[in-house]
Amino acid sequence: MSLQDQDNQDNSTHFGYQTVDKSEKESKVAGVFHSVAAQYDVMNDLMSFGIHRLWKRFTIDASGVRPGNKVLDLAGGTGDLTAKFSQLVGKDGQVVLADINSSMLNVGRDKLRDRGLVQNIEYVQANAQHLPFEDNTFDIITIAFGLRNVTDKDEALRSMYRVLKPGGRLLVLEFSKPEQELISKAYDFYSFNILPKMGELVAKDGDSYQYLAESIRMHPDQETLKDMMDNAGFEQTTYKNLTGGVVALHKGYKF
Amino acid sequence: MANNITMHQQLLCSMLEAIINKALSLSLNGTQGLYALEQKNLVVHLAELGFPLSFIVSNSKVLVTSLSENPDCAIHTSIKTLVALKNEHQLTDLIKQDKLDIVGDIKVAQHFASVAETLNIDWQSELAKHIGDIPTYKLTQFSKKVADKLGFAAKQIQADSSEWLVHEKRLVVTSSQIAAFNLQVSELDIRTETLADRFLAVEKALLSKANK
Numbered sequence: 001m002s003l004q005d006q007d008n009q010d011n012s013t014h015f016g017y018q019t020v021d022k023s024e025k026e027s028k029v030a031g032v033f034h035s036v037a038a039q040y041d042v043m044n045d046l047m048s049f050g051i052h053r054l055w056k057r058f059t060i061d062a063s064g065v066r067p068g069n070k071v072l073d074l075a076g077g078t079g080d081l082t083a084k085f086s087q088l089v090g091k092d093g094q095v096v097l098a099d100i101n102s103s104m105l106n107v108g109r110d111k112l113r114d115r116g117l118v119q120n121i122e123y124v125q126a127n128a129q130h131l132p133f134e135d136n137t138f139d140i141i142t143i144a145f146g147l148r149n150v151t152d153k154d155e156a157l158r159s160m161y162r163v164l165k166p167g168g169r170l171l172v173l174e175f176s177k178p179e180q181e182l183i184s185k186a187y188d189f190y191s192f193n194i195l196p197k198m199g200e201l202v203a204k205d206g207d208s209y210q211y212l213a214e215s216i217r218m219h220p221d222q223e224t225l226k227d228m229m230d231n232a233g234f235e236q237t238t239y240k241n242l243t244g245g246v247v248a249l250h251k252g253y254k255f
Numbered sequence: 256m257a258n259n260i261t262m263h264q265q266l267l268c269s270m271l272e273a274i275i276n277k278a279l280s281l282s283l284n285g286t287q288g289l290y291a292l293e294q295k296n297l298v299v300h301l302a303e304l305g306f307p308l309s310f311i312v313s314n315s316k317v318l319v320t321s322l323s324e325n326p327d328c329a330i331h332t333s334i335k336t337l338v339a340l341k342n343e344h345q346l347t348d349l350i351k352q353d354k355l356d357i358v359g360d361i362k363v364a365q366h367f368a369s370v371a372e373t374l375n376i377d378w379q380s381e382l383a384k385h386i387g388d389i390p391t392y393k394l395t396q397f398s399k400k401v402a403d404k405l406g407f408a409a410k411q412i413q414a415d416s417s418e419w420l421v422h423e424k425r426l427v428v429t430s431s432q433i434a435a436f437n438l439q440v441s442e443l444d445i446r447t448e449t450l451a452d453r454f455l456a457v458e459k460a461l462l463s464k465a466n467k
Contacts, residue, residue, distance in 0.1 A: 054265040061265075061321045067294055087313035088322075090294045116314065242261065 013151055014218045022151055026127075030101055039203040040078050040107065046198060047209075052145075053080070055247050059142060059173045060084050062240075062249060068092040069139040072163065074128055075099055075146020079108035085140075086117045096138075098126040099146075128156040133163040144173040148219035157232035164254045170234060176241065176248035177221040183244045191216065222248045264306050264321055271308070272319040279317070281376045286315040288370040295363050298326035302333040310367060328359035 067090040073082045076097040099105045150156045178184040191213035199209025234252025292312040307323040336354045349355040383391040420427040
């Protein structure tokens with residue numbers, strides 16, 4: 001029985017390595033992201049040595065976005081994907097930047113407005129499990145480094161499936177399981193010994209980055225997430241490992 | 256391996272995008288040339304790369320991706336052919352030789368090329384912004400002197416090496432020696448042909464005598 005199944009059967013879930021009540025996780029995750037929002041971009045660049053920008057570029061290329069498309073950037077945080085999508089869909093398209101956390105959404109909105117990206121972007125504070133959109137609304141949905149923080153991932157995937165248009169696709173960019181043992185060991189050392197110290201030093205918040213490392217380990221691996229997407233109704237689900245499986249991009253269609 | 260290609264591909268697109276937009280921002284002509292290209296998509300398939308490069312203009316910036324769907328213009332070519340394209344008159348020849356294939360609106364490609372050609376960057380002013388006017392002037396003068404000296408040294412080395420190869424070691428001949436040799440070969444060729452004609456004439460004469 002998978003961790004996700006266990007979570008669904010009892011009323012508990014994981015917050016990093018801790019087991020907490022489902023009703024508690026949302027507020028605990030919110031606390032983490034309220035705390036790191038201001039330093040989020042700097043920390044992303046530091047932690048990933050800037051590689052997160054390449055992972056996000058790959059996601060955009062894999063989305064097959066076209067001018068006029070309607071895109072939902074879920075858990076979009078500080079708007080890296082939204083910025084690119086906004087330029088690619090053009091004035092006839094639309095991008096909705098949605099995040100459950102108001103602090104992240106504010107940082108993202110300020111950043112995008114400062115860059116002059118205003119004409120085709122909407123901001124929505126939304127819970128991925130209960131998306132406040134009509135059925136069959138979006139051509140593309142992306143969720144980058146957000147799914148592992150969602151309390152009920154299966155419900156969130158079903159909700160995304162509902163708001164996706166037939167022919168539309170979901171792209172999930174998320175930390176995953178490294179393919180090789182050596183990379184896995186180096187990654188573990190980095191995550192649990194260096195990352196929290198870096199967080200303490202730069203963002204003055206080591207605990208949040210300890211949670212980040214733990215939440216990555218508790219997140220479903222590539223195959224499990226693929227099965228979860230299939231179960232939610234997605235078809236032709238595939239995934240591609242990036243940087244040796246440290247990150248994986250899952251893609252599924254709604255027909 | 257596939258992962259590496261993926262990441263190299265994204266790295267290349269990312270670097271190209273940064274370089275192009277930086278160059279456009281430094282150009283004295285600004286980004287006016289891009290207005291007519293707003294939301295236009297030029298896709299270039301280079302034989303040397305295993306993936307397409309897509310250039311999309313949005314908000315006076317150029318986005319570089321590997322999205323190849325629905326381009327306004329798609330070009331299939333190689334880096335070597337692109338270099339040859341500097342000479343506009345070769346366009347038709349290159350298409351006839353199947354070295355260049357253009358699908359879609361060729362004006363989009365021409366407009367992109369025109370934007371690239373009209374880039375006008377005042378490198379001295381840009382450098383002066385960072386290190387000051389006087390150091391820039393000194394550095395420019397120094398660079399010119401170094402370039403002149405290097406040019407002179409290159410010519411000197413070429414002359415000295417020719418001297419050594421032709422006259423001292425006699426490993427190479429001069430162009431006048433080659434011309435003289437060619438002339439001698441031509442003369443020998445003519446004399447050989449004349450001799451061959453005479454042989455034929457003698458042969459014919461002998462044959463006619465024998466028949467009688």
